[in-house]
Amino acid sequence: MKKKWLLTMLTFLLVAATALAGCGKSEQTGGGKTEEAEKPTTLVYGRGGDSVGLDPATVTDGESFKVTKNIFDTLLDYNDGDTTIQPALAEEWTISDDGLTYTFKLREGVKFHDGTDFNAEAVVFNFERWANGNADTFPYYGSMFGGYKNDEGHVIKEVKALDEHTVQFVLKRPQAPFLKNLAMVPFAIASPEAIKKYGDKFGENPVGTGPFVFKEWKRNERIVLEKNKEYWLEGHPKLDKLIFVSIPDNSARLNALLKGEIDIMEDLNPSDLAQVEGNKDFQVFKRPSMNVGYVGLTVTRGPLGNKLVRQALNHAVDKQAIIDAFYAGQAQPAKNPLPPSIPGYNDAIQDYPYDLEKAKQLLAEAGYPNGFEMELWAMPVPRPYMPDGQKVAEALQASFAKIGVKAKIVTYEWATYLDKVAKGEADAFLLGWTGDNGDADNFLYALLDKDSIGSNNYTYYANDELHNILIEAQTVSDENKRNELYKKAQEIIKEDAPWIPLVHSTPLLAGKANIDGFNPHPTGTDKFTKVQFK
C-alpha cells in the first residue's frame, strides 16, 4: 500500500519535471532562432478561424476575404489607411455626366497565375458570371448591386469590352457607392479559364492576378500562398511565402506568437495588451475601427417577432459593463448599426438606456409578463468585433435572466453557424460586421434591407419604408442628401430594433517587432504586398 503511494508520487514528480523541462527548452530554441535568422521571407499569420471558401464571390466572411485579398486583385483598391479609391487592375476611369456609364482603362501585360491574360473579356466574364447567379451562389453581389440579372433592382445594365484593355459598365440608375463597391474583395477578377476548368471546385483552387499564388489548403489548419514572381507592381511582393494558420483560442495564439511559431496574430485579447506592449520583441497594431458587434433578433421567430420584446431586450443590456469586462475598454458602445467613422452616422439618436424595470414593463405590454425561453447563439471563434463571443453571450444570458428571459447558449462550428443563421434558424444570435468599403450602404443596405434577406440580413427584418430610403440613397449622388437619408434610416431601425447593437471595437493585433509595412486596414482584410521583415 505504502509502496504504491510512493510510486505514484514519484511518477507524478517525474511527469511534472519532464513537463517543466520541456517548457524551458522550447523557449530557449525559440529565442535562439530569432537571433540567428538573417531576414526571414516567410510570414505566418495567425488567426481565429479558417476560411469558408477561396472564391471570394461565393462567400461573405472576413476569414475568406483575408486570404483571397492576396490571391486576387480588384479593378480598384482602397488606400492603405482608409477607403479612398485608388487604381489597381484598372489604371484610370471616366464617368459620364449622368452617372450611368463608367469606362475603365485596364492595366496592360497582367497575367493570371495560370498564365492566361488578364483583359477586358475576363472582366466581362466575371461580372456576367455573378449577374447570372443568385443569393445562394454569389450572396454579396446581390446585396451590393441590387440583385441579379433579371431582378428589377439590378443596377448593372451591361458590361462591355470596348477593346482588349477597355471595359465599360452601363448602369440602369446611378449608384453613388459604385466605385467603392468595385474595390471590394468579393468582386475580384478571377481567371475565366480556371473557373471553366475547376467549376464548383474553384473555391478550392483559386486563380487570380494577386501578389501571391495559392499553393495549399489544409482545412482548419493552414493556407499556404507563394510569391507571384510576375506581379505587376514592380519589386513586389516582398515576402516569398505567406501562410495563414488557424488557432481558435486567443491565448493559444498569443503563446504561438511569443514562442515564435507565428509572426502576426489577430484578435489579441484586450486583457493581454499590457503583456505585449511591455515586450520589446513585439509590437501591437491597432486596426482602425470600422465595425459593429451586435445581437441579431430574428424577427420571424416566436416572441422576437414582437417589436416591444425586441425593445425590451435592448433595455436589458449593460453595454459599458461588457466593454469594460471583455474588451478591456478597447471599444465604444454602439447605438446604431453604423460605426461613427462612416459618413451618414446619426449621432442624435438616443440609445435604449440600461433599464430593467422599463424592459420588464415592455415585456408585460407585449404579453410576456413572465418572460420566455429562447436560444442565444454565440460564435465559436473570436471575431475582431468580438474577441470572445462565448463570454459576451454568458453576460447577456445573465442580463436577460433578470427580466425573465431564459436564454440557452448554443454554438456551432463557424461555417455551420453562419449557414444556419443565414437560414433564419437562430432566435437571438451574436454576430458582427466589418465594413468592406467604408460606405453606409455597405452596412444598412447590406445588413438590414429586405433585399439582403438570405445573404447578410440574418434577422429577416423587412421594412418597406426603410427599403425605399436605402434605395433612394443609392441613387443620390449629393453627399448631404445621402447622409440625411441614412440618418432617417437609422431612426427607423432604432425604433424597430431588429438588433441590439453592442460595440464598435478597435481590433488589436500583435506581431514581431521586426515586421515592416504592415498597416492594418479598417476593412479587416490586408494586402501583404508591401510587408517585409526588417
Place this chain on the structure above:
Amino acid sequence: MAELARNEGNVVQQEEKATSLWKEGWIRFRKNKMALIGSGIVLFFILLAIFAPFIAPYDMNDQQLSMRLQAPSKDHIFGTDDFGRDIFSRVVYGARISLWVGFFSVLGSVVIGSLLGIIAGYYGRWVDAVISRVFDIMLAFPSILLAIGIVAVLGPSLKNALIAIAVINIPNFGRLIRSRVLSIKQEEYITAAKAIGMSDARILFHHILPNSMAPIIVQGTLAIATAIIEAAALGFLGLGAQPPNPEWGKMLADSKAYLTQAPWTMIFPGLAIMLTVLGFNLMGDGLRDALDPRMKS
C-alpha cells in the same frame, strides 16, 4: 417439511456468512487511516452539496461585472471570476453537479453492466460471445473519445454527459461481474440450487448477485472518481454542463485565459476536483482492501 427445513437452513447460513463478511470488512476498513481520510473527504463534499444553499454566501450566477477577477478577500474568500461571480459559491454548488454526475452515471453503468455481465456469464455460449465482443469493441476506444462521440451525437448538455459516462463504464462492470459469475457458477451451492430446481432468475439474483456485491462496491467507488474526472473533462471541452452552470471542469475552461493574472479562478475548482477524486480513490482503495476476497491476506 424436509425441504422447508433445508431451505431455512440455507438462508440462515447465508446470512451468517454475509454478516461476517461485512463485519470483517468494516473492522479492516476502520483500521485503514487512508481509507478513513478518504471517506472524510467524500462525506465533506456530500454535506457541501446537500447544504449548498446555506453554505454559499452569494447566488452562484449573480454577475457583478464591475467586481470581476477580484483576488480572494474577506468578502469573496475564493475571489471572483471574470463575470464577477463569487467563486466559493460556485465551487460549493459545483459539488452538487459533480457528485450527481458521479453517483448516477456509475449507478447507471452498474445496473446495466451487472445485468449484461450476469447474463453473459451465466448463459455462456453465443449470448456471452455477443455481449463480450460488444464490450471488447467499446473498450477498444479510449474512454474519453467514446464519451465525446456519444455527446456529439446526443448534443452537449450535462444530462447527455452523464449518459455518455455511464455508457463508457458499462463494459468495466460487465466484465467484472461476468468473471465473478463464471467462478461462482462452479460453486457447489449453485449446483445444489440447480439440483433442487430453483429458477434461473432466483439463482442469479438471490445467490450469484449478492455474492458479487463486494467487488461491485469497490469498483463502483473507484469509478465515481473516474466519472467525476470524465465529467470535468467533458465540461472543460464544452460538451458537458452548459453555462451558467458552475461545473468544475467548465469553470477551469472558462478561466484558463486568466491563469497568469487571476490564478485563483483556476486553483479552487481545480483543488475541488482533485480532492473529491482523491477522496473517492482513497475510500475505494480502502474498501478493496477490506472487502475484496482476493486481497485477503
